[in-house]
Amino acid sequence: MLRLLLVEDNVADARLAIEALRECTVATHVTVVSDGLQALAYLRREGQNAKVALPDLVLLDLNLPKKDGREVLVAIKADEALKHLPVIIFSSSDADQDVLFAYRHGASSYLIKPHALDSYFSLLQECITFWGTRVRLPVR
Numbered sequence: 001m002l003r004l005l006l007v008e009d010n011v012a013d014a015r016l017a018i019e020a021l022r023e024c025t026v027a028t029h030v031t032v033v034s035d036g037l038q039a040l041a042y043l044r045r046e047g048q049n050a051k052v053a054l055p056d057l058v059l060l061d062l063n064l065p066k067k068d069g070r071e072v073l074v075a076i077k078a079d080e081a082l083k084h085l086p087v088i089i090f091s092s093s094d095a096d097q098d099v100l101f102a103y104r105h106g107a108s109s110y111l112i113k114p115h116a117l118d119s120y121f122s123l124l125q126e127c128i129t130f131w132g133t134r135v136r137l138p139v140r
Contacts, residue, residue, distance in 0.1 A: 002057065004056065005033065006031065007035075014032050020120065020121040035064050043076065054082075057131050059127075060072060060087055063091065086137070088108055088131075090124075091112065098110075
C-alpha cells in the first residue's frame, strides 16, 4: 500500500483528490493536512504525530497558510531524515518561476491542477499509478 501525505488547504480539492484516489488501481492510504506547519509536524513526527509512519510520497500544494509549500519543500529537502521523500508539487499555478523554484529545490515533479473534473481525476490516478507501480521507492 502506498502511503501518501496530501498537503492541501482547499477542502474541495482535498475531497476531490481523495475521491480520485479511491478509484485508483493502486491501494493508497491518504493522510491530509491543511497547512505547511501541520505538514512539517507530521513529517518530523512531532507531538501527536510521534508514532506515524513516514509517507512514501508527498503531494504538496504551493499556496498554503502558515507556511507555504515553497517553504515546506525547502524544509523537507534540507532535513536529512526527510530529503529522500519524493515531493510532487500539485498546484494551480503554472507560473514559470514556481515551476523553476520547485525543481531547483528538489521537487520530483510538478503537476498543474486541471480545471475539468475528469482531467483532475485522471492526472492524479496516473501519477499515483506511476509512483505506486513503476517507481522503486526507498525501503521503509
